[in-house]
Amino acid sequence: MESIQQITKLLSGMIKNNDxxxxxxxxxxxxxAYKREGAKMIIEADGAYHGMISGGCLESDVASSAEYIYRTGKTMVKKYELDEELVWGLGLGCPGTVEILMEPIDSSDLWQxxxxxYAKQEAMVVCKILTDEESACLPFVVTKEKVIGSFSDEYLQEHVVTxxxxxxxxxxxxxxxxxFETxxxxxxxxxxxxxLPPPRLFIFGAGHDAVPLARISTIAGFETTVIDPRPAYNTKERFPTAHLLAEDASQVNVDPQTYIVIMNHHLERDAASLAFAIKSNAPYIxxxxxxxxxxxLLRSLKDEGVVFSPKQLTxxxxxxxLDIGAETPEEISVxxxxxxxxxxxxxxxxxxKNRPFIHKKSQMAVENPS
Incomplete structure (x- = not known):
């Protein structure tokens, strides 16, 4: 099953190649649901498809429906009302509905x-009107720096951009x-x-227990970096899925999407890693x-004059x-x-167990932008 990064990479390539x-x-x-809003699937001209939008029960029908999109070039929203037989496959706790937006991939300026x-892995929100079939083909894009494209309704666009x-x-x-009520x-x-760009995991330490953590984190969608000065341990053979192997923290850049795990099994290296990590932009150490x-480790750093604020220590x-009774390196990684x-x-x-919903839906509601 392809990750969202693999799907967006494929989509980006198809747009560039005019496929x-x-x-x-x-x-x-x-x-x-098993899959939430934003889950994507790409159907190629020969009927092959990539990605998942359900637990496996809708993909074939959606792929078959793609023929209409090819033939007409139109965008449509297809609604699936799930009966009891489909519930288990989709992962629902009770019958419900799933709506799928299907649109042709083209090479227009906006898609480019x-x-x-996608290729630069920059954060963005693509905004699309679903109630008007023609407008659904004309999305606009919001990044942290700019807005690309526009809706015909400037008033609506203002609130959507917000x-x-x-x-x-x-x-x-x-x-x-x-x-929205306009x-x-x-x-x-x-x-x-x-x-959003993939989250990043920095693992300080290349010991035997770091190997399954690096492997599992990559499968989970993290861009993983292993930091360890020992060349015999920090190798591509031991960490084939790692995005980067670094000797020390000076070779990496920490942002708010970076999560840090310290597992050097060495007091001095752990202390140095901790001093670096807590003062960085990482939200989790x-x-x-x-x-x-x-x-x-904290007392040792304090003795050296390295003191952290209560906010940093949070x-x-x-x-x-998590307390799951983990014992093996693989279980601990999970x-x-x-x-x-x-x-x-x-x-x-x-x-x-006994929860009515698997996921809690976002509560950001907009009743009236006026």
């Missing part, structure tokens, strides 16, 4: 600029469809298709080992990971990645 295809995107889910943004900007200021903003009391449904050891997670994922998405990491 024919159809892009299918989940724009609305009523219920607790979207492809460029929400898109708010989403770009969040670490884990979600795609969603929002119904100044003329007309309702317009706008889909906010959020694209996890330290492997018991809390008493982390406290020892980023520190020690012991690291525990660590689970905690980081829960932190990124604002969840507590508890059991889903």
């Amino acid at each position: 024919t295809g159809v892009l299918a995107t989940v724009v609305s889910v009523q219920g607790s 600029r979207i492809a460029d943004i 929400i898109a900007r708010q989403k770009l200021n969040r670490l884990t903003a979600q795609s969603e469809s929002i119904c 100044r003329t009391s007309k309702e317009e449904i706008v889909f906010f298709d959020v694209y 996890g330290v492997l080992g018991p809390r008493t050891r982390t406290q020892r 980023k520190l997670f020690s012991p690291i990971g 525990s660590i990645l689970s905690e980081i994922t829960a932190y990124r998405t604002g969840h507590q990491g508890g059991f889903l």
Whole structure:
């Protein structure tokens, strides 16, 4: 199954090469779905498709429906009302509906600029009106620096841009469809298709327990960097999926999408890594080992004159990971990645048992932009 990064890379390449295809995107889910709004699937001209928009029960039908998009060049929103037989395959807790936006992939100037943004891995929100078939073909794009394209309704666009900007200021903003009541009391449904660069994981330490963590984090969609000065350990053979292998922290740049795990198994290197990490822009710093050891590292740094503020220390997670009874390096890696994922998405990491929904839908509602 392709990750969102693989799908956007494929989409970008098809746009640049002027390849024919159809892009299918989940724009609305009523219920607790296996896939949420923003999930994508690309159908090529020969019927081959990439990506998943459900638990496996809708892909074939959506691929078959792509023939209409090829033939007419039109955009359409297809609604699936799920009965009991489809519920399990989609991962819903109860019957509901899923709406899929299907649109032809073209090489127009706007699509070319979207492809460029994907290729550069820059954050953006592609805004599309869903209630008007013609307008659905004319999205506009909001990045942190600019707005590309426009709606015909400037008043609506102003409010849509405001929400898109708010989403770009969040670490884990979600795609969603929002119904607006315009100044003329007309309702317009706008889909906010959020694209954020992949999160990054910096692993300080290239020991044997870092190997499964680097592998699993890459599978989970993290751009993974391993930092360790030991050339015998920090090798491409040991970490084939790593994006970067670095000798020390001076070779990397930490941003608010970077999560750090410290597991050098060496007091001095752990202390140096901790001093670097807490003062960086990373929102999460996890330290492997018991809390008493982390406290020892902090005292050692304090003795050297390195003191952290209470706010900086709130980023520190020690012991690291969710309490799942992990013992092996692989289990510990799952525990660590689970905690980081829960932190990124604002969840507590508890059991889903007896919960009515798998995911909580965003509560950002806009009733009337006037």
